[in-house]
Amino acid sequence: MAASTQIEWTDATWNPVTGCSKLTRGCDFCYAERFSERFRGVPGHPFESGFDLTLRPERLRQPLSWRTPRRIFVNSMSDLFHKEIPLPFIDAVFDTMEGANWHTYQILTKRSSLLVKYLRHRYGNGLAPKHLWLGVSVExxxxxxxxxxxxxxxxxxxxxxxxxxxxxxxxxxxxxxxxAIVGGESGPHARPMAEEWAIEIRDQCRASQVAFFFKQWGGIRPKSGGRLLKGREWNQYPHIAAATPTSEAVRTE
Known part of the structure; x- marks a missing residue:
């Protein structure tokens, strides 16, 4: 677990799994793959096996040792609903998240149909707890x-x-x-994001009373283009679960 992170919309990261495989063009220049593959073959390094899917059971209970509540991005270096992750391992991740319920967990996936299937398996006709924020990536x-x-x-x-x-x-x-979070791509092969695409989403969020967070324009480095959209930062969070004092409540203007 990383006690701090440069990802603007979270406070920490927790990676009980690392590595993944590509699905769609949003995966083409994956930052996690680019980082991991730098260390492939380095003896003893956590990413000695590069971006190969790797279960890390020694990390499963890490959030239980963090007593200060925080927002935790789960598997920033993987996808918890990858089809090759065994169901009992996903269960163990959820066991920890439910046990350390003073944190807020942010889980993102591109494997949305498997997310739906898993939640049905775990919660039957009920809902996941409110401190588990479940999300999908859409490019x-x-x-x-x-x-x-x-x-x-x-x-x-x-x-x-x-x-x-x-x-x-x-x-x-x-x-x-x-x-809703919006962000442009970063890295040496970053593809540009048009302003009108971001504005279109922002305006629909405002009309639907959905909290809107503009993460970055992207570029060679994540912070190359800054974070201003139409002259201001957008740092909204939903009025749900634990929120830090820096959270900006959703509002329309």
Whole structure:
């Protein structure tokens, strides 16, 4: 677990799994893969096996030792619903999150149908606890099916990350969605994000009373383009679960 992170919308990261495999064009220049592969073959390094999917059972109970409540991004270096992660291991991750319930957990996936299936398995006809925020990544209009899957999921808190935003998403049904994040791609092969794509999402969030967070424009480095959208930062969080004093409540203007 990282006690701090440069990811603007969270406080810490926790990676009981690392490594993944590519699904769609949003994965083409994955930052986690780029970082991990730098250390492939380095003896004793945590990423000695590069970005190969790796279970890390020694990390499963880490959040229990963190007594100060914080927002924790789960598997920033993987996808918890990767099809090769055994169900008992996912169960163990959820056991820890439910046990250390003074934290807020942010779980993002591109494997939205597996998310829906897992929540049904775990909670039956009920909902996941409110301190578990379940979300999907959507990079363009073609992948909005993930958002529709999320809307069916048995989650109390639902969010969508439009990052890296690689194209317009058009008109989006935000029914049941609590939070939206928008961000451009970063890295040596970063593809540019048009301002109108971000504005389109922001305006729909405002109309639907969905909290909106603008993470970055992106570029060679994550902070290359700054975080201002139409002259201001957008740092909204939903009115749900634990929130730090720096949280900005959703509002419309």
């Amino acid at each position: 363009d209009e073609k992948n909005l099916v993930r958002l529709r899957h999320l809307q069916k999921a048995q989650a109390s808190v639902k969010f969508v990350s439009f990052e890296p935003l690689l194209g317009p998403v058009g008109e989006v049904d935000l029914t049941g969605i609590d939070w």
